[in-house]
Amino acid sequence: MDPKQMLNYVKSPPKMSITCLVISKLLLLALPIAQISIGAVYLQDCPQQHYIPVYVLVCGVFSLLLALLSCLPCARETEEGGQTVLSRTFNVWNSLVSTFMFCWLICGSVWIYSIYPPNYNQTVAGDPYCNKTLYLFAFWTTTLAYILIGLVVVLGCCVCICAFIFGIGQH
Numbered sequence: 001m002d003p004k005q006m007l008n009y010v011k012s013p014p015k016m017s018i019t020c021l022v023i024s025k026l027l028l029l030a031l032p033i034a035q036i037s038i039g040a041v042y043l044q045d046c047p048q049q050h051y052i053p054v055y056v057l058v059c060g061v062f063s064l065l066l067a068l069l070s071c072l073p074c075a076r077e078t079e080e081g082g083q084t085v086l087s088r089t090f091n092v093w094n095s096l097v098s099t100f101m102f103c104w105l106i107c108g109s110v111w112i113y114s115i116y117p118p119n120y121n122q123t124v125a126g127d128p129y130c131n132k133t134l135y136l137f138a139f140w141t142t143t144l145a146y147i148l149i150g151l152v153v154v155l156g157c158c159v160c161i162c163a164f165i166f167g168i169g170q171h
Contacts, residue, residue: 015105019067029067035060038137049115055108062101112138
């Protein structure tokens, strides 16, 4: 596949069937639902850093909100390629929530990584602890978010370098 074909494929990927779309959305909703569940169940189980369960819970709620909003018809452009007022409003809202999520990720990182490794033992009197399930879930989902952000940045740089080298988009 030459670079121009690859760019055309990225610009307009093949249409997915409704079944594939529904299954992929459900799979993507699994993590936010798990975040909401674990954050709610262990809300009081991390006195060592009481913001960790709140961080996990809020991440789940806003991720679920973003995923559900992407299913609305106003999230799509018109057939002519233009945007309606509702579509523009949706894009602004999506940008604001995404910016909040990025800032929230940084806050959660401070809360999570600052107590590494936490005390998992709650039996010692007077010593603050953090539930092991909650902490490890928060730690690995946050670390996964950074890995995914890193991959997106690296792939984006590779696409930009390829576009520059092969002169894609020049007329």
